[in-house]
Amino acid sequence: xxxxxxxxxxxxxxxxxxxxxxxxxxxxxxxxxxxxxxxxxxxxxxxxxxxxxxxxxxxxxxxxxxxxxxxxxxxxxxxxxxxxxxxxxxxxxxxxxxxxxxxxxxxxxxxxxxxxxxxxxxxxxxxxxxxxxxxxxxxxxxxxxxxxxxxxxxxxxxxxxxxxxxxxxxxxxxxxxxxxxxxxxxxxxxxxxxxxxxxxxxxxxxxxxxxxxxxxxxxxxxxxxxxxxxxxxxxxxxxxxxxxxxxxxxxxxxxxxxxxxxxxxxxxxxxxxxxxxxxxxxxxxxxxxxxxxxxxxxxxxxxxxxxxxxxxxxxxxxxxxxxxxxxxxxxxxxxxxxxxxxxxxx
Amino acid sequence: xxxxxxxxxxxxxxxxxxxxxxxxxxxxxxxxxxxxxxxxxxxxxxxxxxxxxxxxxxxxxxxxxxxxxxxxxxxxxxxxxxxxxxxxxxxxxxxxxxxxxxxxxxxxxxxxxxxxxxxxxxxxxxxxxxxxxxxxxxxxxxxxxxxxxxxxxxxxxxxxxxxxxxxxxxxxxxxxxxxxxxxxxxxxxxxxxxxxxxxxxxxxxxxxxxxxxxxxxxxxxxxxxxxxxxxxxxxxxxxxxxxxxxxxxxxxxxxxxxxxxxxxxxxxxxxxxxxxxxxxxxxxxxxxxxxxxxxxxxxxxxxxxxxxxxxxxxxxxxxxxxxxxxxxxxxxxxxxxxxxxxxxxxxx
Numbered sequence: 001x002x003x004x005x006x007x008x009x010x011x012x013x014x015x016x017x018x019x020x021x022x023x024x025x026x027x028x029x030x031x032x033x034x035x036x037x038x039x040x041x042x043x044x045x046x047x048x049x050x051x052x053x054x055x056x057x058x059x060x061x062x063x064x065x066x067x068x069x070x071x072x073x074x075x076x077x078x079x080x081x082x083x084x085x086x087x088x089x090x091x092x093x094x095x096x097x098x099x100x101x102x103x104x105x106x107x108x109x110x111x112x113x114x115x116x117x118x119x120x121x122x123x124x125x126x127x128x129x130x131x132x133x134x135x136x137x138x139x140x141x142x143x144x145x146x147x148x149x150x151x152x153x154x155x156x157x158x159x160x161x162x163x164x165x166x167x168x169x170x171x172x173x174x175x176x177x178x179x180x181x182x183x184x185x186x187x188x189x190x191x192x193x194x195x196x197x198x199x200x201x202x203x204x205x206x207x208x209x210x211x212x213x214x215x216x217x218x219x220x221x222x223x224x225x226x227x228x229x230x231x232x233x234x235x236x237x238x239x240x241x242x243x244x245x246x247x248x249x250x251x252x253x254x255x256x257x258x259x260x261x262x263x264x265x266x267x268x269x270x271x272x273x274x275x276x277x278x279x280x281x282x283x284x285x286x287x288x289x290x291x292x293x294x295x296x297x298x299x300x301x302x303x304x305x306x307x308x309x310x311x312x313x314x315x316x317x318x319x320x321x322x323x324x325x326x327x328x329x330x331x332x333x334x335x336x337x338x339x340x341x342x343x344x345x346x
Numbered sequence: 347x348x349x350x351x352x353x354x355x356x357x358x359x360x361x362x363x364x365x366x367x368x369x370x371x372x373x374x375x376x377x378x379x380x381x382x383x384x385x386x387x388x389x390x391x392x393x394x395x396x397x398x399x400x401x402x403x404x405x406x407x408x409x410x411x412x413x414x415x416x417x418x419x420x421x422x423x424x425x426x427x428x429x430x431x432x433x434x435x436x437x438x439x440x441x442x443x444x445x446x447x448x449x450x451x452x453x454x455x456x457x458x459x460x461x462x463x464x465x466x467x468x469x470x471x472x473x474x475x476x477x478x479x480x481x482x483x484x485x486x487x488x489x490x491x492x493x494x495x496x497x498x499x500x501x502x503x504x505x506x507x508x509x510x511x512x513x514x515x516x517x518x519x520x521x522x523x524x525x526x527x528x529x530x531x532x533x534x535x536x537x538x539x540x541x542x543x544x545x546x547x548x549x550x551x552x553x554x555x556x557x558x559x560x561x562x563x564x565x566x567x568x569x570x571x572x573x574x575x576x577x578x579x580x581x582x583x584x585x586x587x588x589x590x591x592x593x594x595x596x597x598x599x600x601x602x603x604x605x606x607x608x609x610x611x612x613x614x615x616x617x618x619x620x621x622x623x624x625x626x627x628x629x630x631x632x633x634x635x636x637x638x639x640x641x642x643x644x645x646x647x648x649x650x651x652x653x654x655x656x657x658x659x660x661x662x663x664x665x666x667x668x669x670x671x672x673x674x675x676x677x678x679x680x681x682x683x684x685x686x687x688x689x690x691x692x693x694x
Contacts, residue, residue, distance in 0.1 A: 054651060054652065055652070080645070080648065080651070082651050083651040083652050084603075086600075086603065087596065087598075088590070088602070089651070091406075091594070092402070092406055092641075092642075093645065095402040095406075096402075096642070096646055099402070099646060100392070100393050100646065101393070111594075111596055111598070112503075113503065113595055113596045114503075114505075114594035114595065114596035114598075116595070117516065117593075117595070
């Protein structure tokens with residue numbers, strides 16, 4: 001049709017067939033390798049991490065924590081996941097893991113509902129499912145490892161700013177959007193905490209940077225113009241704190257106005273190392289993955305069922321108790337400062 | 347080439363046994379490759395050889411199979427529709443919003459199908475009446491329909507659907523591991539095969555792809571044909587969107603993002619020429635299965651998703667390149683006895 005001969009087309013077919021055959025043999029080799037790992041021992045401690053997507057530094061860190069835990073108790077660690085964060089991609093992987101009959105899946109869910117059927121089929125087939133970072137509906141999975149509770153997040157931010165400004169003076173909050181559910185809940189708790197425990201700190205304003213870098217930057221500038229005697233800023237959003245730090249870094253206020261909030265080490269590294277920011281908070285994703293792995297182990301071994309009040313051991317993190325709705329709380333948020341920030345990469 | 351005369355192809359070129367003619371066709375090659383992958387996977391990939399693999403595979407590729415049908419026809423006319431996945435998302439959100447407002451699923455679903463058909467008609471209008479290129483139009487509506495879908499529901503999702511319908515989407519044909527939705531696919535596939543290969547409308551589609559001018563002068567209603575195809579594409583994309591929504595019990599604005607590329611990749615792998623005028627329904631369906639089975643086997647073999655993407659991408663490129671490369675290779679080692687071939691290649 002394009003003037004190719006019959007033989008050229010036979011050849012083309014042969015080339016396709018051979019390339020497919022090579023691919024298939026290649027995958028078969030990896031396949032048999034993994035196949036031998038399974039079925040050894042009484043309980044199958046093969047635990048597979050299924051993050052929202054691969055190539056995400058946050059999940060690289062959490063899954064590394066999981067791998068460390070699994071190495072400690074002698075299980076088999078694996079990590080699979082879609083290239084982009086989509087629920088249908090995760091469903092395919094949950095189905096695959098169900099077919100493989102792994103011991104447990106540690107899942108960060110891309111959608112609370114869309115994964116429920118697949119998770120249900122996995123559990124019917126005897127696979128334990130622990131969610132971490134992002135939950136499915138509570139009745140779908142066995143356990144959820146919650147990284148932080150609103151109380152803990154609000155308290156650590158107030159404590160950090162109080163410590164930095166000497167527990168007295170004017171502060172402001174640079175939030176995400178005006179209707180951001182999480183941030184608004186935290187801000188209410190911070191206000192209550194300030195009123196009850198820090199009478200000398202005055203919260204003068206709450207501004208919204210819309211989780212946009214430039215808007216947050218501009219709002220920071222405006223705050224410092226409006227309140228020249230401002231002593232501190234809390235930004236309970238990773239976009240906001242980085243933008244505010246970038247403004248402070250090159251302004252006359254560096255070292256005079258203290259900034260804290262929720263941030264990630266990679267965004268904040270420069271600002272912490274040059275003294276713009278003393279300390280900020282977030283949970284430690286490595287601990288989150290570590291705890292998820294130990295929870296999965298306890299479920300596989302049958303020492304817990306995921307019911308409220310169940311206790312299990314989590315290696316270096318100590319002992320944990322399952323709370324309401326099959327939730328395990330990791331603990332207080334983690335404070336990052338100049339001394340420890342070099343240990344983190346996410 | 348001194349002694350070459352313009353000898354026409356002899357009857358011997360066509361006098362091959364049927365199996366051989368099937369094998370050298372692009373459709374035959376895709377299906378042979380599919381069989382090969384399945385055999386390899388059954389032999390070497392643990393957990394592949396069980397009925398549930400087929401169930402999961404069919405549930406996964408159903409939307410792609412559905413949309414591949416109208417997409418094949420559109421690509422044969424030399425056009426393209428990039429807005430199909432966004433139309434899926436729009437239909438999904440339409441179903442979700444209406445059902446949330448209290449409308450029963452059949453009615454909400456019917457309205458979602460109409461929305462899909464309107465989306466396709468807008469594409470068709472801009473392409474055939476206004477006369478804009480389909481690539482540009484559907485890149486625009488890809489963004490437009492997705493924007494509407496996300497705008498209607500925002501970042502929220504509708505997840506409460508009548509259980510009867512969500513169960514139906516995932517149900518199996520009793521006594522088999524085949525999902526019931528296969529029946530819908532089979533019926534539609536037969537309709538499209540009949541439409542493309544056994545009707546004047548279908549002949550017209552090929553004629554348009556080979557030369558719109560010639561087709562027009564031969565009495566083919568070029569604009570009307572294309573318009574109908576884009577409406578069909580919108581309608582079936584919406585149907586795929588309904589299936590997707592009910593299967594995952596989740597209506598979200600970003601549902602099925604990126605599916606358009608999976609559909610087009612499978613259609614091209616199945617031997618449909620991107621320049622139009624050439625192709626079949628069987629080839630693209632084989633292409634969807636090939637990509638689906640390959641991905642399923644590789645996942646079971648613990649190959650990571652980025653590597654799976656690299657392999658399917660390479661396969662697609664290789665299948666296109668192999669044909670031209672082998673033709674070039676033949677000319678290099680051609681011997682005097684092979685005049686006809688030299689001539690044929692030189693002309694190509």
